[in-house]
Amino acid sequence: MSEAETEAPDLVADVLDGDHRALARTISKIEDRAPGYRDIVSALHAHTGDAEVIGVTGSPGAGKSTLVDKLAKTYRDRGLTVGVIAVDPSSPYTGGAVLGDRIRMASNVGDMDVFFRSMSARGQLGGLSTATADAIKALDAFGKDRIVVETVGAGQNEVDVVRTADTVVVLVQPGSGDDVQMLKAGILEIGDVFVVNKADMDGASTTVSDLQEMLHMREGATAAGAGHHGAGAAVESDANADDKSTDEWDPQIVETVATEGEGVRDLIGALDAHYDHLRSTGELDRRARTRTAEEIRQLLRADAADLLEGEIDRRGGMATLVDEVRARETDPYTVADRILTPLADCVRERRERDDPVE
Amino acid sequence: MSAGQEQRTIRCLVAKVGLDGHDRGAHVIARAFRDAGFEVIYSGLHRAPEEIVQAAVQEDVDVLGISILSGAHNTLVPKVIEGLKEYGAFEDTLVIIGGIIPDEDRADLMAAGVAEVFGPGTPMQETIDFVRDNVPQR
The missing domain is CATH 3.40.50.300 (P-loop containing nucleotide triphosphate hydrolases)
Known part of the structure; x- marks a missing residue:
């Protein structure tokens, strides 16, 4: 990760400078979702x-x-x-x-x-x-x-x-x-x-x-x-x-x-x-706005899914959860609730701290 | 398959360079690479060295496989390698050659920067394994 952090600014500068190799490498990082690619895309966005x-x-x-x-x-x-x-x-x-x-x-x-x-x-x-x-x-x-x-x-x-x-x-x-x-x-x-x-x-x-x-x-x-x-x-x-x-x-x-x-x-x-x-x-602007909104949602969905994957692993992995459901010990809704509740709690606590109700 | 997970895939350019119209071998290797899970870009026939360089740089390939049966390898291959160096792309591109290369030319090509030469009859798996083992780390 640290390597990517030091590499990113150089790569961005080179892309903006018109370096073909840097552009090619940037697209590879985007495709690979290589460490640090988000920082690169963030830095490029302003341009x-x-x-x-x-x-x-x-x-x-x-x-x-x-x-x-x-x-x-x-x-x-x-x-x-x-x-x-x-x-x-x-x-x-x-x-x-x-x-x-x-x-x-x-x-x-x-x-x-x-x-x-x-x-x-x-x-x-x-x-x-x-x-x-x-x-x-x-x-x-x-x-x-x-x-x-x-x-x-x-x-x-x-x-x-x-x-x-x-x-x-x-x-x-x-x-x-x-x-x-x-x-x-x-x-x-x-x-x-x-x-x-x-x-x-x-x-x-x-x-x-x-x-x-x-x-x-x-x-x-x-x-x-x-x-x-x-x-x-x-x-x-x-x-x-x-x-x-x-x-x-x-x-x-x-x-x-x-x-x-x-x-x-x-x-x-x-x-x-x-x-x-x-x-x-004005349709150009409207389309761009719709795209941006979709882009943000897409990223959020993907990131939230990652977070949830981590929680699934923490609870013994998907195979274990499936076994429990298949054995009729529990059901999919309960499992989903169990995994999501701690996250929802964190979000609620954070909200209450940031915007306390008078 | 979410945005957070890295998904590194080996990218290869399979290139035919110069006046050489035989691309059965290139097709076979392109297919084998694809089936090995690589992403393969095929150049098409009769490409000039500059075109190969342009493609290798823009596509940011890990592996450049040049198929050559015309006997012009001593002229064309060094030109491609020079071009890669010009764009700073040589260090992390694995250059391999397939085709008819006389034994006495191998050493010179390797000295020029070719990683390996695969002659007729090389088992496909050997080439694939070589690529997997030698693909440049980034």
Whole structure:
């Protein structure tokens, strides 16, 4: 621990100084939850808040990595620095993983101002989004202008990850009913910009119109929830001064051929438009507040869980408790009470001491 | 799996460098490393030494495994090692080589900073054990 304490300030200074190795090591510490990583992230936090964060998700093979590569290249051509975090699944059995997204990063070879980092899910329940959010902070503090987080949109874990972004891009490829299925499963709601990649393939226009239809249904649904129809919103807005529907972002659909770099400018146009929208409506701040609150809750849950694990061990470990319950000597509620009561007592005593009741 | 517990995982970059289109071996070792619980980043084919260095530095790998069958190892491997030194990444990266390396070149490569050379027929477990035993402490 003492080593980490002496090491942390140096590492932080080096990251802020633009040292690539220090940035890479910082992200490793975040991933490993290495001793002292919290101090590092805490110290970096004050230097964050300048980057625009873009989340990219879609089914395997949709062309996410290739598109991210071209996106990074186009940003670089415009003089912006880029950080990329590519999340791949890990084996639930061995914890091992093959992280293959880097292969597609061919346009940015030798350009250290594109910092590309592969991360594996490491089977962390809820922890992945924490680790990703911390890695984004490291890249932000390092001074990256744009940060792209790429993930396979397969499950809640991954969805949580892209939600750490300001703008969420959902990639769809033509001619696959599965994509539409995936969209039905809930990813539709998180997309701010939809990309139909491989737009030179047969069926691309069908996919675009399918998407338009589904997005229209989504608009209809939110409008109905707000108590009026989308079409009439502009007319009614004078009557309802607090009507928020005119502020709602209309998700855009962009067609790209990532391998050729076609449509990437349109995509950046849509991303910029969304970011401007976030800023002008105050949504950027609202989203950031929601994220921060979620981040704090996540940390508290994890820390509280650690504290409880310690208590479980102190009482002979989980196996012993399970044995007692299985033998019908006690029940889960009683066990939970027994473990939690001393903690609750401590909290109550502390509260009474800090804020004595008159 | 909570935020408080350290979860150190060995990270490896499996790299193909130079004009060498044979990556069956690299694929096999990537798979074996994955099954051993390592996180494996595969570079893809035909990478320049600078690309390997860029990947090794950014990914902060513990192990860099270079697969090379083209015979250009005496030129390419020292370039990679120089690049790692430039970024201060050489000391804590275990550099190993797999492929066709003539015996007389081994000593020079090891002197340049390669930790071990694994030729054809090396049992997979031997390579995995070597990595586990020699992975740099941080």
